[in-house]
Amino acid sequence: MSIQDGSVGQLDFVTRHGLHCAEQQATIARIEEDIARHRLRTIRIAWGDQHGIVRGKHVMVHDFMLALKNGIDFQTATLFMDTTNNLFAPMFSSDAGLGMTALAGGPDAILVPDPLTFRVLPWAERTGWVLSEMYLASGEPMPFDTRAVLKKQLRELARRGLDFVAGLEVEFYICKLEDRMLEPAQSGWPPDPPRVSAIAHGFQYLTEDRQDEIDPILQMLQDNLEALELPLRTMEDEWGPGQCEFTFDPRRGIGAADDMLLFRTATKQLCRRHGYHATFMTRPALPNFFSSGWHLHQSLCEATTGGNLFANMAGGEEALSPLGRQYVAGLLAHAPAGCVFSTPTINGYKRYRPNSFAPDRITWARENRAAMIRVLGSAGDRATHIENRAGEPCANPYLYMASQIVAGLAGIDARLDPGPPEASPYESSKPKLPRSLMEATAALRTDAVYRAGFGDTFVDYLLAIKQHEIERFLAHVTDWEHREYFEVY
Numbered sequence: 001m002s003i004q005d006g007s008v009g010q011l012d013f014v015t016r017h018g019l020h021c022a023e024q025q026a027t028i029a030r031i032e033e034d035i036a037r038h039r040l041r042t043i044r045i046a047w048g049d050q051h052g053i054v055r056g057k058h059v060m061v062h063d064f065m066l067a068l069k070n071g072i073d074f075q076t077a078t079l080f081m082d083t084t085n086n087l088f089a090p091m092f093s094s095d096a097g098l099g100m101t102a103l104a105g106g107p108d109a110i111l112v113p114d115p116l117t118f119r120v121l122p123w124a125e126r127t128g129w130v131l132s133e134m135y136l137a138s139g140e141p142m143p144f145d146t147r148a149v150l151k152k153q154l155r156e157l158a159r160r161g162l163d164f165v166a167g168l169e170v171e172f173y174i175c176k177l178e179d180r181m182l183e184p185a186q187s188g189w190p191p192d193p194p195r196v197s198a199i200a201h202g203f204q205y206l207t208e209d210r211q212d213e214i215d216p217i218l219q220m221l222q223d224n225l226e227a228l229e230l231p232l233r234t235m236e237d238e239w240g241p242g243q244c245e246f247t248f249d250p251r252r253g254i255g256a257a258d259d260m261l262l263f264r265t266a267t268k269q270l271c272r273r274h275g276y277h278a279t280f281m282t283r284p285a286l287p288n289f290f291s292s293g294w295h296l297h298q299s300l301c302e303a304t305t306g307g308n309l310f311a312n313m314a315g316g317e318e319a320l321s322p323l324g325r326q327y328v329a330g331l332l333a334h335a336p337a338g339c340v341f342s343t344p345t346i347n348g349y350k351r352y353r354p355n356s357f358a359p360d361r362i363t364w365a366r367e368n369r370a371a372m373i374r375v376l377g378s379a380g381d382r383a384t385h386i387e388n389r390a391g392e393p394c395a396n397p398y399l400y401m402a403s404q405i406v407a408g409l410a411g412i413d414a415r416l417d418p419g420p421p422e423a424s425p426y427e428s429s430k431p432k433l434p435r436s437l438m439e440a441t442a443a444l445r446t447d448a449v450y451r452a453g454f455g456d457t458f459v460d461y462l463l464a465i466k467q468h469e470i471e472r473f474l475a476h477v478t479d480w481e482h483r484e485y486f487e488v489y
Contacts, residue, residue, distance in 0.1 A: 330411020
């Protein structure tokens with residue numbers, strides 16, 4: 001490669017492997033105009049890793065323009081890291097511990113920016129941001145790229161003349177940052193969590209005065225999220241002290257997943273810059289902090305017309321169409337394994353409690369927030385859709401949404417019947433949701449539908465990550481154990 005070509009990626013990698021469609025190519029001219037108009041200096045080439053955590057490379061504008069043609073190298077060691085950046089597999093062995101010789105030793109692979117995701121960051125000086133996808137040096141897609149996992153399922157929908165529609169409803173906490181805990185001894189794997197205080201008292205759900213109290217923070221977030229062109233719909237004060245709920249207008253295709261990734265990282269960065277700490281952890285270990293959930297609103301539509309296929313427009317009393325009912329049945333049938341995608345952390349399972357506004361068993365119902373699947377709408381309502389209430393806010397959005405499509409299509413293909421909706425979900429005799437990540441991973445290990453949809457390679461990869469997390473947790477001596485046994489024995 002010549003000096004003029006730069007040192008990023010491989011020469012003409014994108015063109016040689018046909019990785020940009022006509023729409024993406026056409027968007028590059030607009031990006032050049034944005035770069036010039038905003039006098040950008042730096043572009044963050046980002047990607048969502050296996051955990052849904054945003055990683056990125058900050059490159060200069062000249063190298064970014066080359067990356068649009070050549071891709072840009074990235075260190076594949078990130079694919080072997082748990083949430084603490086510890087390695088979960090022996091990447092230096094001959095098959096990297098994953099049965100893949102192509103990843104042995106942590107070689108570089110290629111990130112290809114998606115021009116359609118380019119944005120100018122309103123809070124970072126002269127800085128742009130773009131999502132990317134992963135490829136092996138051979139030009140083959142990286143099998144562990146979670147954005148590619150969702151795109152595969154969207155292609156399957158397209159093959160059937162369908163599209164996925166999703167709306168986000170996300171709960172999280174904003175805290176006042178008191179101490180970032182930056183002493184060297186506090187910077188471990190993982191580091192000590194920051195010391196925080198509440199920004200307001202809790203348990204004042206939807207109280208006007210309480211929301212006004214935190215309005216300056218919310219307005220700061222609103223200004224920046226709207227500048228990013230995220231389809232923000234509402235901002236609400238929730239149960240816990242400083243707990244908020246943001247909702248977003250529905251989007252077709254991959255848009256909602258991309259939005260979720262950007263929303264989380266933008267919120268955390270903005271809050272930190274203003275002296276706050278935002279957390280999407282499900283159940284923080286802080287007094288009076290209520291659990292947070294991610295309720296995923298979804299439906300299928302006709303790809304050509306956008307018509308809602310979950311709406312029952314044929315008459316009768318059923319809220320859902322037959323196809324919608326089959327989709328729900330698929331979600332219920334594969335719910336235990338699906339929890340690995342919707343609730344991927346050990347902490348998230350502490351949310352599944354009766355009478356808690358979170359589901360505790362595998363049920364569906366009309367307009368009942370105790371059920372795992374809640375149906376919103378009625379017969380003849382073109383806006384009828386379903387809401388999966390099992391998810392946690394830190395779930396990888398690509399895997400969460402992909403899991404819905406895989407299970408939902410399985411229900412449609414098998415013409416499954418979900419049975420009657422539950423009148424009292426917390427009193428139902430239906431099976432309970434997994435009580436732990438251990439139970440969920442055991443279910444996923446033998447779920448043929450998810451293995452067929454995601455592929456054995458990816459499922460085994462994800463299970464290896466989760467098993468590593470479980471083993472680290474089981475090796476940790478908790479405060480509960482110390483209090484339970486230290487004095488009495």
